[in-house]
Amino acid sequence: CVRYPDCEYSLPLPRQGAISVTDGQCSEHDLPELQIVYEEADREPWELGCPICNYREYQAEQADSGSDLETVDGIGEKNAEKLKDIGVDSVTALKAAEPDRLASEVDGVGLKTIQKWQASAN
Structure with a gap:
């Protein structure tokens, strides 16, 4: 490291x-x-x-929905669904998305949470 x-x-x-x-x-x-x-x-x-x-592949296999978004610390099944509903369906898409846009479009999730998810998605 x-x-x-x-x-x-x-x-x-x-x-x-x-x-x-x-x-x-x-x-x-x-x-x-x-x-x-x-x-x-x-x-x-x-x-x-x-x-x-x-490890991400393993976590995705273990998740009920199989979503690789759920491999990101803090993203569970419900938040993964909210992200998918606005077109963010992978860790790669999450990392590339504009955090301000996500915070405004994902109900109940603030900017700091989005930024934390993006930082831990690396």
Whole structure:
């Protein structure tokens, strides 16, 4: 992390295996792609890829609606639906949207909340 040692952002990683940094690079987050290598010779490495993208995919699979918007801290099913109703149907669209417009169009959500969502969507 470029903010080390002040960075407090963390992602879950597998408990077993060794983390290996690959030559691949995530174009969205500019992070190296990872793989998990296991001690057992007969076990194939797990191509984890970008840890942020991987975790978002996992969270979207776990969410009832399957919306990747729900992977953003603070956005639940109801707020994800409100965002979809105004045409914001993905994390990418949320990051690209004008926060003032969203705050005026999403009922019950203020500008500071929108800005917080956009900041944590990275």
